[in-house]
Amino acid sequence: MSRGEREGFKGNKAHLPSKPCQQCGRPMSWRKAWARCWDEVKYCSDRCRALARRGAP
Template identity: 70%
Template sequence: MNGPARHFKGNKQSLPSKPCAACGRPMAWRRAWARNWDEVKYCSGACRRGKHRGSDG
């Protein structure tokens, strides 16, 4: 890996994050979400399908 990716490697502290709407866990920005980060609500497919309800049950 050359270029900007090499400089970034392993430094997720500077990336934006927000809590998952289903489980509340913090999720860090991903390159796949670059175009629609404002619309991303769930950290995974399981949370999106509603199978993970969080600690309240």
């Protein structure tokens, strides 16, 4: 087992998936915490989620 395999992912994060936030359009990079629900992630932050609920442009 190599050192990188023992310590987790240390590679180039540019190859991870990304998609734009539905509210502000900023790109969101994949996170390990979102591994199970990546298809459901729509907003980059709580602020964007709150603005979307209020119907802000």
